[in-house]
Structure formats: C-alpha cells, structure tokens
Amino acid sequence: MTILIADDDTDDRLFMDKALRQSGYTQNVQFVEDGEELMEYLRQEGRYNEENAPWPNLLILDLNMPRKNGFQALNEIKxxxxxxxxxxxxxxTSSADEDVLKTYNLGVNSFVTKPFNFNRLVEMVSALKTYWIDTVKLP
Incomplete structure (x- = not known):
C-alpha cells in the first residue's frame, strides 16, 4: 500500500508523515511538492519510474500549490x-463551500479541512487510514 501526498508546505508534509506513523500506518508514503510533480509521478515521467514511484492506493491532495494547483491536477487525474x-x-486549509463543491464536481472522493492542531490531525489521519486503507476495497 502506498499513500501519495501532494503538498507544497514542508511542515505540512512532515506533520502528515508523523501523523500517519502515529496512527499506525507503517507502509510506504511518497511526497510531491506541486501539481506538476504530482502528474509526473502518476505518469512516471521525468525522474519518476516504477522503482521510485510506486502506484499509490490513495492520493491526499492539497489545493493550494504552485505551478499546478490541486484543482487543475484533480481535473487532469479524473x-x-x-x-x-x-x-x-x-x-x-480551505473550508469554503465553493471549493468543496468544485472538487466534488471534478470527482474528488473526499474533502477534509486540515486541522490546526497536531492531535486533531492524528485523529483525522487515523480516520482516513481506517476508512481508505483498512475498510474500503480499492482498485
């Protein structure tokens, strides 16, 4: 199982990795820093290949990224x-109704707002892990 996280913020990537580990996820976590890099990873282009870019079972996507934002990347993916x-x-970080609606119209599977408290992040990541990794049958 591989989780791919697309987020441009170094601290957010660090906190997500730590929260995943604290929630009991011990498998592969990969990170990309923007939408362009995300698409290269998914298409195994440029520096990415089968060895260093395993197919993700789940993508956690930030919306506010440079070069190609999350909306644009989500649109390309879907x-x-x-x-x-x-x-x-x-x-x-957004909780704007228009962002929620736009992402669901583009085909997102879930929308969650990043908590500002690390303990709450661990709880949220644990719930995501329980649902998306432990419960759901993924393609």
Missing part, C-alpha cells in the same frame, strides 16, 4: 482513463 480510478482525498 479526465485520464489510466488515472481516474485513483481515490483522491482533498486535504486543504
């Missing part, structure tokens, strides 16, 4: 027949 089955959870 428009690509090879990528569209990838479960995508948007995890962002």
């Amino acid at each position: 428009d690509d027949p090879k990528l569209r089955r990838l479960p995508v959870v948007v995890m962002t």
